[in-house]
Amino acid sequence: MSGAVASPPPAGGAGGAKRGAVAPDAHFVQGNEACVRGAMYAGLNFFAGYPITPSTEIAEHLADILPRNGGVFIQMEDEIASMCAVCGAALAGAKAMTATSGPGFSLKQEAIGYACMTEIPCVIVNVQRGGPSTGLPTKVAQGDVMQSRWGTHGDHSIVVLTASSVQDIFEITIEGFNISETYRTPVILLFDEVVGHMREKLVVPAPGEIAVVDRLYTEVKAGVNYHPYLPREDGRLPVSDFGGVHRYNVTGLFHDIFGFPTENADQVSRLIYHLVDKIENRAHLLARWKEYHLDDAEHIILSYGASARSARHLAETRRGKGDRIGLLELQTLWPFPAALVREKTAHAKSVFVAEMNMGQIAAQVKQAVNKPDRVFLVNRMDGMLVTPTDIGAVMRTVEGRGF
Amino acid sequence: MELYRVLMSGSGGQGVITMAIVLAEAACLYEGLTAIQSQSYGPEARGGATRSDVIIADGPIFFPKVLQPNFLVALTNEASNRYVPLIRPGGICLYDTDLVQLDLRVDARPRGLPMYSAVMKEFGKAQSFNICVLGAMAALIGAVVSLNSLERVLLTRFGPSRHEHNCRALRMGAEMAAPMVDA
Structure with a gap:
């Protein structure tokens, strides 16, 4: 399915709702709940976590629903x-997820590296809050972008997605599961306090509407x-549930096609290239983005997550005054x-990157x-949403x- | 166009955030408008300053926070001192006359009501206070969000066992505010 789910078309002219016309499957929910609903839509059947602000509602809702x-x-x-x-549940066949914020994300890094290495x-x-350390528990930040890429040690590659609205969180969560299954890789959904806690309309599509x-x-056979x-020709690794009909080994050490440890230089080299190439070579297929008014834009704002909402607000307001400003909103952060x-x-004269980090x-x-x-x-790191x-x-x- | 930028403020436990959710959900699901609700709070479960922002519009909303409310709800002195200066000129300030001593030096329309004491007298406990405030708000913002829409949200969010009680509190607030509605 890789690349089959293209980035949605520019939504520049999307108008508001007509009064009185509301879809029957519309809900008014937080971003965190939209993530839960997206995960359930994608087939989530295992969640393990340790609740932490501002991601707690994800665990709270899943404790009820799962x-x-x-x-x-x-x-x-x-x-x-x-x-x-x-990691264990996914190896045994579950669609598995966890949710956390900065301090918890730091703790998870070792096992994330294990998932990268063992292709789980x-x-x-990660619903981001202010950091480092326990930082600002209830306030917004986007300071974990690099940690999501390089938080675990050693050369590796990883997929990191984000979103700026409740509806987008629902859809990008499904996308995250799809990419994770397709490439057998951990996928990080890097949200932030503002989009996680904000409530707005979510329309849940019928089952089957999103692949x-x-x-x-x-x-x-058994x-x-x-x-x-042993990858297929297209690079995908067919699985057999651990503990099922096949016996095999899983290790964080460099391993051969049986999963047993190896220090053979050829095999080590082949594995590290495989882990990196399966993602980096597909950066164009994994790119998800939204664009507004780019065609004739003199100045382009590039943003993502909650910051992209402020960028869009400014772009629309200044367009109304005749300024040629466009917005490129990234939903895939890694591979960049x-x-x-x-x-x-x-063709832009200048590019302004709006984000809540350095x-x-x-x-x-x-x-x-x-x-x-x-x-x-253009940044802000005081716990307030960049305006x-x-x-x-x-x-x-x-x-x-x-000024 | 943004119709209302509401900032609701008080202390943790007063139901400020619940009130904001009910208002925004009613606008979004039953009035066919666009609404967004966000909140800001400290690490405490009770006490501490709480605020919740609601924007109601007839088109898309991008920036989700309220910087200059044209409708402020203040349920503590701390909240009114902090947020009254932000009111957009001509905006409405709804406050509780039992809990807030308003020192209004800005160009705003004060709407003070003794909602807290009325709720205590009617129900004997403060539980429905936020719903009463919501009723007063609905009356003051006119046709944007109807009492019927709010009642539908109250029913789905809090269930039938509390519904009659909630509706009474809502109507009580609306009736208290009725004489203050601008012609």
Whole structure:
């Protein structure tokens, strides 16, 4: 299915609801609940977690919904155990997820590395709050962008997705499960306090309306040797549920096609290239984004998550005043869609990156574009959502029109 | 167009966030409008300043926070001191006359009602206080969100056993505010 779910078309002219016309399957829910509903839509049947603000509602709702739908909910003793339980459940055949925030995300890193190395499909939600350490528990931030990419040690690759609205959280959560199943990789859903806690309308599509990717099982019969790490020609690894009809080994050590440890230089090299290439070579297929008014844009704001809402507000307001401003909203942060960013911003005079950190995505944008000195960071890290006014002030200054 | 930018403020436990959710959900699901609700609170479960923002519009809403409310609800002195200066000129400030001593030096329309004491007298406990405030709000913002829509949300959110009680509190607030509605 890779690439079959294309990024949605530009939604520039999307109007508001007509009074009185409300879809019957519409709900008024938080982003965190939309994540839960998206996960259930995608077939989630195992959750292990240790609740932490501002992700708590994900555990809260799943504690109610999962057992009633034949699934398993476990509150573990800590985040380390939660992530390990997710790895085990996924290996045994479950669609598994955990949810956390900064401090818990730090604790999960070791087992996330294990999931990368052993190619376990699973989904990790990080609803970002202010950091480092326990930081600002109830306030917004986007400071975990690099941690989501490089939080676990060693060369590896990982998929990180984000969203800026309740509806988008629902859809990107399903997408996260689909990518995770397709490529047998952990997928991180990197949300933030504002989109996690904010309530707005969610319309839940009928079952089947959004494609759901299920696990690809091996055709090797019971009693016949199954090689858990022997990729098919398309690079996918068919699975056999651990503890089922095939016996095989799983280890965080470099391993051969049987899953047994190896220090053979050829096999080590082949595995590390496989782990990185299966994701980095597909950066174009994994890119999800939204774009508004880019066609004739002189100045482009690049943003993601809650910050993208402020960017959109400013872009729409200034469009109304005749300014040619566009917005590129990234939904895939890793693998970083460098080619997309380069192409979409090629004709812009300047690019403004709006994010709530010290420039973690801005640094990637500078590497991707032809004129890195025309990339400007608009940020805020005081626990408050970056405002349209914040973005506008930096833009006016750069444009030479005063503060 | 944004019709209402509401900032509701009080202390933790007063039901400020619940009130905001009910209002926004009614606008979104039963009035066919766009609504967004967000909140800001500290780590405490009770006490501490709480605020919740609701934006109601007839088109898409992007920035979800309220910076300049045109409708402020203040249920503690701390809340009114902090947020009254943010009111957009000509905006409405609904406050409880038992809990708040309003010091209004900005261009706003004060709407003070003794809702807390009325609820205590009628029900003997403060549980329905936020629903009463919501009723007063609904009356003051006119046709944007009807009492009927609010009642539908109260029924789905809190169930039939509390419904009659909730509706009484809601109507009580609306009746108290009726004389203050601008012609």
